[in-house]
Each structure stands twice: as structure tokens, then as C-alpha cells.
Amino acid sequence: MTVMEQRGAYRPTPPPAWQPRTDPAPLLPDARPYRVLGTEAAGSADPDLLLRLYRRLVAGRRFNAQATALTKQGRLAVYPSSTGQEACEVVAAAVLQDRDWLFPSYRDTLAVVSRGVDPVQALTLLRGDWHTGYDPYEHRVAPLSTPLATQLPHAVGLAHAARLKGDDVVALALVGDGGTSEGDFHEAMNFAAVWQAPVVFLVQNNGFAISVPLAKQTAAPSLAHKAVGYGMPGRLVDGNDAAAVHEVLSGAVRRAREGGGPTLVEAVTYRVDAHTNADDAGRYRSDAEVETWRAHDPIALLEEELTHRGLLDDDTRTAARDAAETMAADLRARMNEDPALRPDDLFAHVHAGSTAQLREQAEQLRAELAAEAEEAGR
């Protein structure tokens, strides 16, 4: 008997019936980034909201410019600018209630400031006098996370704990396009979906992870598509369109608060400045590309809309700029003061208490500093 004849006699048992656990269709993101400004939808956007966002964007841009200037004066060790991404930054703060939590990564100082944290305290990490300059509980803002994507599981855990306690608290976590490749991103998404945790992930896809473009980071149709595999909705939005980001994010926050579970939002935006002041962006991207994005500037987009609807007069514009200028002048003045450094702090927060070992080392440092002072005095 030939093999084929044997096969003919073979009657496989049919597999058990199978169907997807969740219908993937409602989870899928739009084919193109969702937009409001410049579309029909803009007409129904709340004018007060648009004006409020406009003022915050203008202030945010000024904040980025001022912080960048502070690096040139040596007042900040480094500043990862979010110029061009202000719509995502300010809206991330704007869609949260006081009781909600923000989990920023290292580029998100502006989101932290927009949430109400004193700019000087928000910049402490980058100035270098302490790692985190603010009390996370005061405004419910986690420390700016430098290791990428590691803050995402924290956001899931916090949101889950709040839910367990019966609090309707939402956590919004920010991550870059590069950060979505880390294992922590995967684990956070999976936990969030399995637990139906009230958490919103906002990926600011600004085109690059330092020098590496998105095409080398992922082969997915979009980062928002990653959500489907975990069983949560993915939303794709134009990250330079503040009204669209606001609509999508506040929808996701509402959904989370009402027990609908997590959402992954991908905001398509662009990092106009270099990665940090220490980076040479000319090595990996062209000026022409940057110019294309400058033409799609979040402030300009909103200005066009407001002007079109007759909502923006010169007074409003001037008032927004003046307020931003005042904020920048205050920041500049306060950052020009030398921070009060306390070497003793090295040992103050290692454990809840102290240890004999640390006390001994603190004593050693005090003696050294006393000797140094005496030397200087002589």
C-alpha cells in the first residue's frame, strides 16, 4: 500500500469548535490618525476647551524653549525637549481629575508641570540636585521614569489597587514609541487587559527612539494595533491636534473610570528638537523632514481653527503670550539661583531608618567637609 493510499483511509477527528474570545473588530484602531481640527468635527468642539488648550500650548512651548535655554547656560545638565509634542503633554494632564495619577517618562516634564507640579521641582532631576524634586502624592504624579517602559506596570498596579479599594481613580501612563519594544510594555499591557485595570496608555510616537526610526522599532501596522492582541481597544490619533487628543484621551479615561478597562492610545507626533541637547539629530534625519512637521505644528493648527471660528483676537493671543512670558521669567529667575545642596542627604533616604554603617559613612563625609571648609578658610 502506498503512502497516498494509506492517507486516503485516514479520517482526522474534527477539532472542537473554536471562536475568538473577543470580537477583534471594535478593538481595532482607525486606519488613519483621528483628527478634529480642520475637519467637520471641529465645528462642534467646545470653544472654552479650545481656548483653554490654546493657552496651555502657548505656555508649554515657552516652557520647552526656556528649559532648553537653561541647558545652554549650564543650569540644567540636560533637557529632553517635547517641542512639537505639546498637545500630547498638556492634554495628558488636562483629561485627569485631581484624584487620578500620571505616570510620566523622562521626556514628560511638561505634562508634569501641566498637572500643577512646580516647574523648578519638576526640573530637579534634570538639574541634578536630586533625583525627584516633588512629592509624588501631592499632585499624584509618579517620578519621571528614566528606564524606559518600567513605569507602565506601576501604573497598572496602582490603577488595580485603586479599583480594589473601590476608588474610581484612573492612571494615565506615558511612553515613547521606542519604549513599546521593551518587555515591560508587553507585561503591563497584558496585566492591564487581564485585570481590566482602569489605566490609559498614551504612546507618543514622535518618530524616533534617539536615532532609531519607527520602522526599525516595529513591523506592526501601527503601535495602536498592538492593543488588539491583548484584548483592549487601540486608538490612533493625530498627536498634534489638541482637540482630537483631548477627545480620544478623555473618552479612554471615562471608559476606564466606568469599569470598561484599559485603552492604548497612539498619538502620532514628532520630536522637533534633537533627542536632548547632547544629541546630533543631523546624523539620522533630514531638515526637510523636520520642516514638514513644523508645518503641522500643534499651536498653529489650533490657532487656525480658533481664527476660523472667530475665537482668537489679538487680546487673547497677547494675553496667552504674556502669561507664558511671566511663567518663563519666573522659572528663569528661580533656576538661576544655585540650589541648596545638602551632602547629608546622601544618607538620609537610603532606608526608612538609618544603619550603623550609613551613620559611620555620614560621619566620615562630615569630617571631610569640615576639613575642606577649614582648608578653604585658611
Place this chain on the structure above:
Amino acid sequence: MTTVAARPATMAQALTRALRDAMAADPAVHVMGEDVGTLGGVFRITDGLAAEFGEDRCTDTPLAEAGILGTAVGMAMYGLRPVVEMQFDAFAYPSFEQLVSHVAKMRNRTRGAMPMPLTIRIPYGGGIGGVEHHSDSSEAYYMATPGLHVYTPATIADAYGMLRAAIASDDPVVFLEPKRLYWSKDTWNPEDPPAVEPVGRAVVRRRGGSATLLTYGPSLPVCLEAAEAAREEGWDLEVVDLRSLVPFDDETVCASVRRTGRAVVVHESTGFGGPGGEIAARVTERCFHHLEAPVLRVAGFDVPYPPPMLERHHLPGVDRILDAVGRLQWEAEN
């Protein structure tokens, strides 16, 4: 062969040259990591390699350290010699599972059938004003993991020679690059690099009879400076550069300590549970009868690495070393 003169070079340039020469010499050598291609790495150590050897041999990976090291394990299984770059010391931690469970143990698990000829380059240590998570000294974790070699050059000649040796090694090497020495300069000949002592040998960088400073990587220049300063105090210090922490060169270290009778271990890493404890124990076990004083340690404090504005208080400097040398006059003081 035409003779080419030595010229000023930085440690960063010597490392780049070592990668380039290794890639040219052996097509199995592949460089991979975050930003190593177009950008040439954030410290520019891989500058020009993608242009010269193509993106398949110098690859910008997705941003995922566990993935980078995990795929390198698979590449090594298939006969390649991956050279992986971790962007900064503290960003290597996501890859620890791969390092400890697979990289370090693969040869042992397979009774030698599956070696792991891969090199993991990690810029490490402080002193460059980096913000949080950019200044860790993680060598103790690597030293405590059997199966790994741990190299750390302190001179430009060693940077080249030891990196070539690491890549040529059939065992996994954690190659710790002292980032504050990247811009150190020396005269060095890239066309005809000087031969260096084999890895696994410590090198006496300065002769002296009063006491031995045992050190490595970023602390070597500090120790040499301290040794010069100690001359004014009438102390003639010997300075030993360990070069590799695994394997550890007991022979050179003990020969020196037996000669001087006193030793201080100097490193940036924390003292408690740090490399100095192991080194001091080994020296004590082997040289007890020659010692005039206990082996002392001058290390970073036992605190998380401080913010940049406070790091000078944490890092062991010349004064702290001299202070320890002073305390070595054990009998006189006790």
C-alpha cells in the same frame, strides 16, 4: 610594513578601532544594540561600522535589552560572535534574566557543547554628571555570576587589546567601559596597536614599596594621582591595575602585597557587598602572614548613586585614598 607613528587617541577611538578590526578579521563578529548604527552609539563607539560593514553586521535593534541579549544568545548558538552594546549600566538590568540564566550557564548546561562567544559592552560608572540611572557600577553582580568573564580596561592600549581579546574569547565577556575615561588621551598607534598583557593578568602601573593600591577601571587614574600625592607624605605606593575582575590574578596581586605588606582596594562601586570585599578576603587568605595591617577598602558609599551635583561626595577621590593609606600604619595607631 610601513611604520606609522603613534598619535594622540582617545579611549573611545581605540574601542571603535577594536570593533572595526575585529569585524574585518572575522565575518562572524556582529555588533548590535540601541542606536549603534546610523548614530554610532550615544558615545559614538560604533561610529562608522554600519557604513563600513552594512546594517546586517552593525544593527540598530528595537529598544529591548532582554531581546537584544536573548537574540544574541541565539546568534551565538548558530556560530556568530555577537558584540552587544548596552547603552548605559543601569539599562542592562532588563537583560539580567538572559545574562544569568542563559549567557552565563549555557556552556555548563550543555557540558561544553554550546559555548557563548559573546561580548556585552557596558559603559559604566559615574563622574560624568549623568542623571539618575546613568552612573551605576554593577560589576559586583557580574562577578557574582559564575560563567561570566568581567573585563574593565583603564588605559587606551588595554581598551583596544582587551576588547579584541573579549571578542576572540569563546566565553561570554561582560566588558565594562569606564565612561569617564572615554575621552582620556594617550599616544597610541591605531595601525600597529601595542601588544598588551594577556587578560587575566593584573599589571603593576606604578612601582612602590610602602603599600599597594589595588584598583581597576575608572579609579586607576585617581590611584595614580593619589600615589604621586603620597610621595609628599613619605609614602611610596605601588598601584596595581586588576584589568579583569574575572579571571582574578591572585598571583600578581599577592606578589605585590607580600612585597609591601599593606593594601588598599579602591573602587567606585559600593563597599558593602562590593568587589573590594572579595578582593580583600582573597588577599587576606593568601598573604596573612605578610600583612602589617588589615586590607582596607575605599569605595563609594552604600547609597544609591547620587544625583550629579552630589556625586563628588560619593566618588572615592585622592583624599579618601590618602586617608586610608594613613590608617595603614596599623601598629603605630593601635
